[in-house]
Amino acid sequence: MPIDRKAYNAEGIWDELVAPNGRARAGAGGLFRVLGRLSGERLAARQAAADLAIRTMGITFSVYHDQTKGAIDREWPFDIVPRLIRKREWDEVSRGLAQRVRALNLFIDDVYHRQRALDDGVVPRDYILQSREFRPECVGVDIPHGVWSHVCGSDLVRDERGVLYVLEDNLRVPSGVSYMLENRAVMKRVFPELFRHYAIHPVDDYPRELRNCLASLSPRDTERPKIVVLTPGIYNSAYFEHSYLAQLMGAELVEGSDLVVDRDDYVYMRTIEGLVRVDVIYRRIDDLFLDPDTFQPESLLGAPGLMRAWRSGKVALANAPGCGVADDKVIYSYVPDLIRYYLAEEPVLPNVPTYRCVEKASRDYVLDHLEQLVVKPANESGGYGMLIGPHSTRRERETFRRRIRANPRNYIGQPFLTLSSAPTFVKGRLEPRHLDLRPFILSGERTYITMGGLTRVALRKGSMVVNSSQGGGSKDTWVVDN
Amino acid sequence: MKLQTLSRVAERIYWMGRYIERAESTARLIAVHADLLMDLPVRRALDWRVLMDITGSSALFATLHDDTTERNVVRYLASDARNPASILSSIANAMENMRTVRDTMPRVTFEYVNDLHLFARSGLQGPLSRSRRVEVLEGIARRVQQLEGFLSSNMTHDHKWQFLRLGNHIERADMTTRIIDVRSGAGSADEPFEPIQWRGVLRSLYALQSYQAIMQAPVEGPAVLEFLFQYEDQPRSYASCLNSLMFGLRRLPRSGPPLGVCNAMIRHVQEADVRDLEGAGLHEFVDGCQVQLGDLHDAIASTYFHYVPRVPARARRKEAKGQ
Known part of the structure; x- marks a missing residue:
C-alpha cells in the first residue's frame, strides 16, 4: 500500500519518513517500495501475524486494573512500520548521550562526596538537599568507577523543525529495553524481505553488554561474578522485562525474600544448595523499597541489611541508591551547565527549554x-x-x-512540543502518529549505547502521549547505513 | 558457574508438579468411576460418596451440599472453585505457580499450561452431560500427559526438573494409595461385584492391561494389592513412585534427610505382606503410607524450601547447653 500523499497529513509536523513534498526522506525509499507493493489486506495480514507472534511469545506488560484490583497482562501493542535513523545521525546522538551520562554520573558522585558543583554555585545547594531523591545514606560511599547510574534511559523527541532534544534522563530504573529486543525479533519474523533492502545494525548484543557492565562492578575479583536481577515480583508492570533480561544474561531472577544479608555483611541467596554469595544486584525496585532496615520498614520487596552490605562495598547495586537525585526535572534543566562544568565541553544534544x-x-x-x-x-x-x-x-x-x-x-x-511523526498502520491505512525514542546507555568500566532504542508511538490520532500505560505502542527502530 | 536453583523457585515447581498430577488423576478418577457404576446394579452402596472418601473431601463437601448425588459430586470434584483440590482449582494453582517461575522453564511450557487451563475452564463450565463429560475429562488427562511429555523431552533434566518430578511422584503415590483404600471399606455385600471393582481400581491407574500381562492371574484382591503396592516396573504403583522419588532425591544436593525417609518407606512396603491385607488392616496400612508421604514432603520442604540458613550464635549456645 503506497502512502497516499494527499491523505497522509503531517502538516506542521516533522515526519521521520515522509518529506514535506510527500516523498520518502533520504534512506526511506527502500521501505516505501516494499510497502507500496503490498495491498492493504496483505499489510493487515502482516500486522495480524505480528500481533499473533507477540501473543505466542508472551510479550506483555501489566497494567493495574481498577475493577479487579489486580494486575492484568496486556499484549504489547506493536506497529509493523519501522522507524529509520541514519547511522551518521545516530553516531552524533550517541556521542551526545555518552557525554550527558558521563556528566550526570560525575555530578551524582560529586553530590555524595565533595559537592564541588554546589560550592561553585553551578546548581543551588538547596535544590539538591530538598530533592526527594537525595539520600543522606549515600553520602561518602565510594563505588566502582564512580558510576551511579549504570543503566540510563534517555527520552529523545524531535520538534516540528526536526531538532532532536533530550526530554528527560531516566537514571533510576528505566524500563523498555526488552521491548526494543522483542520488536526486532517480531519484525524479522513478519517482514523478512525488508531486511534485504537495508544494512540494519543489530540490537541483540544488549544483554551481553549489560552483563559485562554489571560484572565490571563486582566487588569480588572472580571470572564469573554472581549477578542477580531483583524484581518486585510478577505483579510489577515490567516483570516481563525482569524475567526476560535475567534469562538472556544467565542471571538468577530473585525476589527480596530470596536474599539474606548475613552478619558478615555479605549478601546471599537461598538456593537448594544452601546459601550462595551474590556479587552484583541489578535491582528493579525503587530505592525506598530496597531495605526495610534503612527505608520503609513495612516493605517486603527488598532485603533487610542490603544498604549496610552496599555501603561496606560487599555487594554492588545497579543502579546505585541515591542516583535519582539527578533524575529530577529541575536538575535536568542544569545538565548543559553540568556538561560544561565537569567536562569543559559544549553539549552535543540540546535540552528542551525549561x-x-x-x-x-x-x-x-x-x-x-x-x-x-x-x-x-x-x-x-x-x-x-x-x-x-x-x-x-x-x-x-x-x-x-x-x-x-x-x-x-x-x-x-x-x-509544548509537537513531536515528530512516522507512518503507522491504523485501521487499514498508513497515517502519521507522534513518537519519541528511548535509547539506553550502559555505564560501568566502559560506556555502551544501544543502536537506536525503543520507539514509542501514540496510537491515538493527534495524541502525544506515548506511554504504554496510556494507549502507546511501539515500533522497531532501525539504525541504517547511509 | 551454572545458574543456581532458588529455594522459592524449587518450591513452586514442586507444587506445579503436584497440582498438574492431581488434576489428571482426579479427571481419570471421575471418568473411571462413572464407567464402573454402569456395570453395577442401580442403587448400590458403592455410589458417588466413595469419591469423596478417596479425595479426602467429605467434610468440606458436607458443608456445601446435602446429597452426594452424581451431579453434586462431579461438580465439586471437577469445577468447584470452593474445593481447593478440584480439577479446575488444581489447574489454576498450577498456572499460578507456573507464572512465577515461567522464566526458569522452557518458553513454550506456558503455552501448554495455558491451553490446559483454557480447555478445562471452558469444558467444565455450564451443564455437563454424561457423554460430554467423558470427552472433557479425557481431554484434560491427555493435555496433562502432553505437557509432561513435552517437559520430559525438552526441559533440561536439572535440579528444577527433579523438583517437578518429585511433585508428580509424591502426588501420584498419594493418589494410588487413596484409590486402593476405597476397597478397604467394601463390605461382604460387595462380594459378587468384587472383580468389577478391582478392575475399576486398576483402570483408574492405567494398569489393567499390564496387570493381565504381568500377573497372568484373574483380577483378585491379593494379586492386585501386590501389583499396585510392590511391583516396581508399573509406573503408577506405589513402589514405582517411591523408586522415582528416591532416584530424584539422589540427583539433588544435600538430600540426606529426605532420602532417609524415602528409603525407609521403600523397605516398609517391600517387607509388608500386602496380599493378606483387607478391611480395617488394609485401611491402617494405607494410613501408614500416607503419614509417611507427609513426612517425606516435610523432609523435602525443610531441606530445600524453608530451611533456616544459619543458626544464630545465641541459639547455638543454647543448644550446646541443653545437651
Missing part, C-alpha cells in the same frame, strides 16, 4: 502562559501528574496554578 517554577521570574512566566506550556512535576515518571496546556481545561489550569504556588520547587514548565 522554566523552573522555583525561580520567581520563570514562575511568573509559567503562571501567565499555562495554556501554551507543559507543566511537569519534578519527580514523576510515566507521564503522570502533568498539565498539557493546549489540551487543558480552565479547571485543570486552576488546579495547577494552586499546586505550583504551593510547591514551586516541585514544578517545571516547558514549551
Whole structure:
C-alpha cells in the first residue's frame, strides 16, 4: 500500500519518513517500495501475524486494573512500520548521550562526596538537599568507577523543525529495553524481505553488554561474578522485562525474600544448595523499597541489611541508591551547565527549554502562559501528574496554578512540543502518529549505547502521549547505513 | 558457574508438579468411576460418596451440599472453585505457580499450561452431560500427559526438573494409595461385584492391561494389592513412585534427610505382606503410607524450601547447653 500523499497529513509536523513534498526522506525509499507493493489486506495480514507472534511469545506488560484490583497482562501493542535513523545521525546522538551520562554520573558522585558543583554555585545547594531523591545514606560511599547510574534511559523527541532534544534522563530504573529486543525479533519474523533492502545494525548484543557492565562492578575479583536481577515480583508492570533480561544474561531472577544479608555483611541467596554469595544486584525496585532496615520498614520487596552490605562495598547495586537525585526535572534543566562544568565541553544534544517554577521570574512566566506550556512535576515518571496546556481545561489550569504556588520547587514548565511523526498502520491505512525514542546507555568500566532504542508511538490520532500505560505502542527502530 | 536453583523457585515447581498430577488423576478418577457404576446394579452402596472418601473431601463437601448425588459430586470434584483440590482449582494453582517461575522453564511450557487451563475452564463450565463429560475429562488427562511429555523431552533434566518430578511422584503415590483404600471399606455385600471393582481400581491407574500381562492371574484382591503396592516396573504403583522419588532425591544436593525417609518407606512396603491385607488392616496400612508421604514432603520442604540458613550464635549456645 503506497502512502497516499494527499491523505497522509503531517502538516506542521516533522515526519521521520515522509518529506514535506510527500516523498520518502533520504534512506526511506527502500521501505516505501516494499510497502507500496503490498495491498492493504496483505499489510493487515502482516500486522495480524505480528500481533499473533507477540501473543505466542508472551510479550506483555501489566497494567493495574481498577475493577479487579489486580494486575492484568496486556499484549504489547506493536506497529509493523519501522522507524529509520541514519547511522551518521545516530553516531552524533550517541556521542551526545555518552557525554550527558558521563556528566550526570560525575555530578551524582560529586553530590555524595565533595559537592564541588554546589560550592561553585553551578546548581543551588538547596535544590539538591530538598530533592526527594537525595539520600543522606549515600553520602561518602565510594563505588566502582564512580558510576551511579549504570543503566540510563534517555527520552529523545524531535520538534516540528526536526531538532532532536533530550526530554528527560531516566537514571533510576528505566524500563523498555526488552521491548526494543522483542520488536526486532517480531519484525524479522513478519517482514523478512525488508531486511534485504537495508544494512540494519543489530540490537541483540544488549544483554551481553549489560552483563559485562554489571560484572565490571563486582566487588569480588572472580571470572564469573554472581549477578542477580531483583524484581518486585510478577505483579510489577515490567516483570516481563525482569524475567526476560535475567534469562538472556544467565542471571538468577530473585525476589527480596530470596536474599539474606548475613552478619558478615555479605549478601546471599537461598538456593537448594544452601546459601550462595551474590556479587552484583541489578535491582528493579525503587530505592525506598530496597531495605526495610534503612527505608520503609513495612516493605517486603527488598532485603533487610542490603544498604549496610552496599555501603561496606560487599555487594554492588545497579543502579546505585541515591542516583535519582539527578533524575529530577529541575536538575535536568542544569545538565548543559553540568556538561560544561565537569567536562569543559559544549553539549552535543540540546535540552528542551525549561522554566523552573522555583525561580520567581520563570514562575511568573509559567503562571501567565499555562495554556501554551507543559507543566511537569519534578519527580514523576510515566507521564503522570502533568498539565498539557493546549489540551487543558480552565479547571485543570486552576488546579495547577494552586499546586505550583504551593510547591514551586516541585514544578517545571516547558514549551509544548509537537513531536515528530512516522507512518503507522491504523485501521487499514498508513497515517502519521507522534513518537519519541528511548535509547539506553550502559555505564560501568566502559560506556555502551544501544543502536537506536525503543520507539514509542501514540496510537491515538493527534495524541502525544506515548506511554504504554496510556494507549502507546511501539515500533522497531532501525539504525541504517547511509 | 551454572545458574543456581532458588529455594522459592524449587518450591513452586514442586507444587506445579503436584497440582498438574492431581488434576489428571482426579479427571481419570471421575471418568473411571462413572464407567464402573454402569456395570453395577442401580442403587448400590458403592455410589458417588466413595469419591469423596478417596479425595479426602467429605467434610468440606458436607458443608456445601446435602446429597452426594452424581451431579453434586462431579461438580465439586471437577469445577468447584470452593474445593481447593478440584480439577479446575488444581489447574489454576498450577498456572499460578507456573507464572512465577515461567522464566526458569522452557518458553513454550506456558503455552501448554495455558491451553490446559483454557480447555478445562471452558469444558467444565455450564451443564455437563454424561457423554460430554467423558470427552472433557479425557481431554484434560491427555493435555496433562502432553505437557509432561513435552517437559520430559525438552526441559533440561536439572535440579528444577527433579523438583517437578518429585511433585508428580509424591502426588501420584498419594493418589494410588487413596484409590486402593476405597476397597478397604467394601463390605461382604460387595462380594459378587468384587472383580468389577478391582478392575475399576486398576483402570483408574492405567494398569489393567499390564496387570493381565504381568500377573497372568484373574483380577483378585491379593494379586492386585501386590501389583499396585510392590511391583516396581508399573509406573503408577506405589513402589514405582517411591523408586522415582528416591532416584530424584539422589540427583539433588544435600538430600540426606529426605532420602532417609524415602528409603525407609521403600523397605516398609517391600517387607509388608500386602496380599493378606483387607478391611480395617488394609485401611491402617494405607494410613501408614500416607503419614509417611507427609513426612517425606516435610523432609523435602525443610531441606530445600524453608530451611533456616544459619543458626544464630545465641541459639547455638543454647543448644550446646541443653545437651
